Amino acid sequence: MNYATQLRKFTTSQYIYSAIRISLAIVVPSIILAYFGLLKEYFLFPLATSFVGLTDQPGPFIRRRNALILAVISFFFVALVASFLKNYPVLIYLEIIFFGMFFSMIGIYGQRLAAVGSLSLVVLGIFIDGHLSGENLVHSLLIFFAGSVLYLLIFLIVSKIQPYKLAGQMIGENYLELADYLTIKSKFYQPNADFELLHSQVISQQIKIKNLQEETRETVFKTRKIVNESTTTSRLLMLMFLNSIDLHEKLMTSESDYRKIQESFGDSGFLTSISIYLSKISEELSNIGIALQGGTKAKPIYKIDQELSEIFEQYFDLRSQRLNAENLEDFMILRLILVRITDITDEIKTIYKVFTQDKKLAKSLSTGLDYRKFVTAEEKINFKVLRNNLSLKSSHFRHSVRITVALLVGYAISKLSFLGIGHSYWILITLIAIMKPAYSTTKHRNLLRLYGTVVGAVVAYLILYFIDSSTVLLAILLFSMILCFTFLKVRYFWAVLFMTIYIFLTFNFLNPGNVNLIFKDRILDTAIAGLVAFAVSYFVLPVWEHTQNLELMQKTAKSNLNYFQAAMDIFQNENANIQDFKLKRKDAIIDLGNLSDNFQRMISDPKNQQKKMELVHQFVNTAHLITAYIASFSQYSKKAKDYPEIDFASWNRKISAELLRTALILNQKKYHRDIVEDSQLKPEDSVEKLLEKRKKEILENEISNRRDPNRITRLTELKNLREILELIYDVAKEQRKCAEKLEPEIQSTIVKQ
Template identity: 30%
Template sequence: MDYAAEFKKFLTSHQTSLAVRVTFSVVLPPLVFYNLGHLAIGAAMSIGALCTSLTDTPGPPHHRRNGFYASIALNCITAFIVGLTNSWHIVLGAEIVFFSFLFSFLSVFGTRAGSVGNLALLVLILMIDSKKSQTQVLLNSLYIALGGVWYAFISLVLYRIFPYRLAQQAVGESIISVSRYFRIKARFYETSGGFEDAYNALMKEQVVLQEQQAQVRELLFKTRRIVNDSTIKSRVLLMMFVDSVDLFEMILSSQQDYNVLHEQFDGSGILGEVGDLILRMADTLESIGLAVQASDAYRIAPDNSLKSLERTLDSIRDKVPPEGYTSLRHIFQNIRDIRERMHRLSLYTHYDGLTGTGNKGEIDYTRFITHTPIDAQVFVDNLNMRSQVFRHSIRLALAMLVGYIVSRFLPWGHGYWILLSISVILKPIFGSTKRLYFQRLGGTLVGAAAGGLLLYFVANGPVLMTVMIVTMIIGYSVQKRDFFIYSILVTVFVLIAFHFLYNHDFREIVRDRVVDTAIGSFIALGAGFIFIPSWSHETMRESMRAMIRANQRYFALVARSYTGNTASVNDFKVARKEAFVALANLSDNFQRILTEPRSKRQNVSFMHQFVVSCQMFTAHTASLAYYEQTLQKRYALENFDGVVREVNVHLDDARRLLGDEPAARQAAAESGGNAPVEPESDPTRLSARHTVADQFDILHTLSRDIENAVRKYGRAAA
């Protein structure tokens, strides 16, 4: 592992930048007002800054700005209402139920609205034990709002100074994710057989990659400055992201029958060399992503490994089957095209006039983004038990009420730690709740031990303050990547902060933190299992339907190129995006099922067969699209209308078995008419035609596998 590169990646990431902003905005007010003799004002501003800063997720500036406004207003109102009524336990209990439901339900309007609601819930939790007069409550609410304004000011000013910084970080991180996906592909060349772990790793990375690409689309395509500006930097950022998605398709399109390849080439050692080359290329791609993220220029060093591999293959040509030789030749061509696209990406990092002359106008960016309207009808439409958000909101409200009641009977501790643990751990799907339960509880125990030892041996105030700031920065930097480490670091931060604020015996603080967190974690886990639980298998059928629809649309548009018509660039790219997103959602749903209780993991083998078949179908459709580009036009010796029709028949049958009746249509009409093909004697072109025919045959087989997996799944579930 290149530790210097890993450190640079960490240092220049968006999460680290956000963590530094959050830490600065949260720590500075208490320090300033402590020296002025008004620590309470600084503490209130700190809460306001924290509860506004965590809504600052990547996105277009007007969305971030509106999120700040909504968060500041909601936090202020919540603090005022709870501050006035927290002396009346019954009223406060009713408020906890109502606000927990309402704030959680805001997620129907999108991720940012959900973050605003979650942070308002945090304000509610922190205000539960605050005992103040009416005047103090009003002032405290205004100070919390002022803290939010303070953070929003910092964030928006930094955006004005560095308008492209966030976009560069997001694009760079998405390229780094593509490099991780590429590195996993090398496993298929390193060993024969036992590819299940590699396929599972691909599925997991696919989920992360699609989340990042969706975030980048939201950021780039909804930002007027980037889409409409004619500056070199705005053009390059758009082209860089579009090319990185094309590069991912190239990597995906390298799908082969790896068992057959190993049978044919294991004795030669050439597959191991291919795997080593892919690993080196993945390292280079990661370096390009890191350069984009850090706003550096990068230049790819020359590498003659591919030519050496081609010479090796030619030297053993007579010793291997012709089909194997042709497959490996196409793999080499795919690698060459990937290297050319990587070279183009590396040129983009220089942001010069030459790389900024690409055409942005051919792509309709509005078709690649989704809009979640803030509409009362959306709110009303989700007020039913079919809505996962509605069920989760009820579950959270009941769990918070149980946690509040339990906290009233405890003779020690801070009740808000119980409620805080519930709000953090309890998620819409039980599998996610279970994972966070162990990570939060384990992280708190380790963090409490580390923090307790630190407070026992270190009494120097500046040293403890330094440790507190460092743990906060690192903790918020790794929050999304490793919640266990985050829980450790945030526990250390909280213990030191309470030591400064209240100067209590640190052993009492450690005990309260551990016990209350354990209680809250157990309530959250129990609520996820008992209160109208949501299991991932309940949504699996819809994920399967969406996957088949997306694959069918993607295949139809690609097949047009081989039957006389060509789809528009926009139609093709939208269909490709929808297929990739559907595959990521399907994989994520399946991975969550594997974390749930055994009694809820029924028919897993059939689901796994379906997921793998769909993953391979998407990959081979991408291969077909890649061959259409690289092999120059159509090389069909026979009419492909028949196999296109058969593929659609199998996929239509699979949809019907899942309760999704496809629209009546003719498969051949969907793919277009077939152009006449002149006889060909060129061996290279004949090989190309054979390769295309093989891809159609594989897709036909996979469509049948998908239908069979759905049929078995339906029988077992009946």
């Protein structure tokens, strides 16, 4: 591992940038207040700033601004109501029910409002018993409101000064995730590769890339300055993001029969050279991503042209030594792997050229795309959407009920005097942080919260025991706060660990010498909240992942069919709509990512809720392969007319029919025998004849040692095209059989063959 690169990734990321902004917004006013001896009295000021800062989700400026304004208003309203009802126990429980349901339900309008809702419930927990508000409610509420407004003002100022910063960081993160993806791919060429583990890692990485691309699309395509401004920076950022999406498709095309390749060439050492080269290309992508995050220009690390030339020389040496009629097809596969690697290399070279910020290049950028169509639609904020989700059929409604029940139980437990809980609101805050719509996510965060709290409490206790210097403690507090906010979305255990440390230090500043009570309360409250969260998630209207499988499979099957037909249309039709193809590609990758994500969560569900696990796993794997093979097919620059030896019309009907059969089975719809007949067509290709002819030539004649990296024989192209079409069909057929097994009760209504 290159630790210097990892450090640069970390220090230039949007996460630490946001964490430093929030931390300084909290700490600087706190230091000023402490200097004048007012920190205890005005403690709610930095606390409010932190709450509003945590609702600031990446995205377009207008949406972020509106969400922050909503957060300021919501927090003040919740604090106001909670403060005035704190002495009325019956009304407090009604308050929990109303706020619990409402602020959980607004999550139907997207992650931004879900964050506002969750933090509003945290505010409720803080003010519910008046522990921190004191006796002068008006004074406390005004302080809290002022602290909320502070972060909004800081956001507006920073956004004005650095309008492109977030977009650059998010685009850079896309390249870093692509680099990790390529690193995984490189390991398939290493000796003794664990293919099952690597395939699992590929699927996990695809999920990360899908989620990040969706967030980045919203930020880039919906930010006026990025899309509409004619500045060099805005156009170059747009170009860099579009290139990252195209590069992702190229990386997906690298699917091959790795076992067969290892059997044929594993002993030659050539595959190890490919693995090393791909690792270097991965480093180049990381270098580009870090430069984008940091707002600097990237320069190549390696002489990739020279490195690639050496790879080709090794290939030609191997070819001249081993090529014969029996292994001709194996060498064709190897040659095409080098074609894909060359394409990826060329893409990276183009990206480096963009970093020269050539103004002519920037100004000539005109994709002709309607960007609005590439952004995943969010639910419009209207009452109808909310009303339609007020049903037990809605996963959002069921989650809201679970959150509300958990808060009611948690609050009731906190009032049990024999437990001697000193910071009861920690139970409520922990419940809100742990509980998520998916049981598996709740279970995972529950464990991480417990481990992080225990370790963090022990570390904080030792810090306070051995260190007396206020200056050193303040530095540790600031450092812990920054790391907590940095890791909150990506490393929850570490976020909780550092959160616990800075909470201990904060309370020590406010009330020195009380560390033993804080230690006991923190551990006890976390344990209680963990038990409540587990029980409620398991027993109260749970939504198991297997219940989502069918709908996600339906979407994936449909989007892969549309993706294939769009790719075939581009291939056969000179005037095909490139935007339609890119939209279909986007839908296929998003639906595939959602299905894979759901399957990963299903693994963490109780064993009795892991319905048909093996079949679902098989369906997910075949869906990945189909998408990857379609991506390979779509990479050909030539058109169908250039390959008359292949019957593309029949292949189109054959594959489309097989993909359609799967979609119809999953939707429990009948299909006509004509579809079955189409799926069994035998395309009239002449590739096999040409291949046999070439093998005969190799047997009869000496093999030429022509070493031209840019030359690919027509037969190699034909063989690859035919093989890709066969692979798409074979995997589609395997997926269709899997779909039939998934829904045996509906097979009587379907014509099967």
